[in-house]
Amino acid sequence: MTHTPASAKTLLIDGNRRFAAGSPRHPRQDAAARATLLEGQTPHTCVISCSDSRVPPEIIFDQGFGDMFVIRNGGHIPTDVVLASAEFAHVVAQCCLIVVLGHESCKALEFSRKLRAGEELDLPGSTSVLTNGVLADLVDDDGSLFPTVPRIVERLRGSQVLGKAEADGKIEILGAGYHLHSGEVEWL
Ligand SMILES: [Zn+2]
Secondary structure, eight states: OOOOHHHHHHHHHHHHHHHHTTOOOOTTOSHHHHHTTTTOOOOSEEEEEEOOTTOOHHHHTTOOTTTEEEEEETTOOOOHHHHHHHHHHHHTTOOOEEEEEEETTOHHHHHHHHHHTTOOOOOOGGGHHHHHHHHHTOTTOOSOSSTTHHHHHHHHHTSHHHHHHHHTTSOEEEEEEEOTTTOOEEEO
């Protein structure tokens, strides 16, 4: 099936509606669906999201095997590898929609805000990489639930590959935020 940015967004909106309403279809999650993908993948959407276990993209958008190219890390920090993976998602895997998905009650964001306010945090090992990474995208913190999402969308648009693809109408890059209580995704 050939997708467009608009048709991909419709799939996500419909899937999230089913999920939030408590009536997910769990599409294409069986062995038969798995078998249709042995030769390759053509996911419609690339999602960049936090690793938080309460925000699994395939579940909250009620999608299945082969539907979404998902890039996750704590705080959905747009590292070089994340940006490269998003470019790969479009150029190689042919995604036509890229969604930066923030979420409510993000611990990485909470810690980063504390650091920003001058609080001392005792984070062992490499953990501070996460808070500092989120901090870098908190420049325009307006106290909103998903303050880093617009900046990450901006960063993706700054990619030569993705910026051109969006200008040419081949892809769309969108920000969104997930509400833990309702299960609803808000489009930003
Ligand atoms: Zn998070």
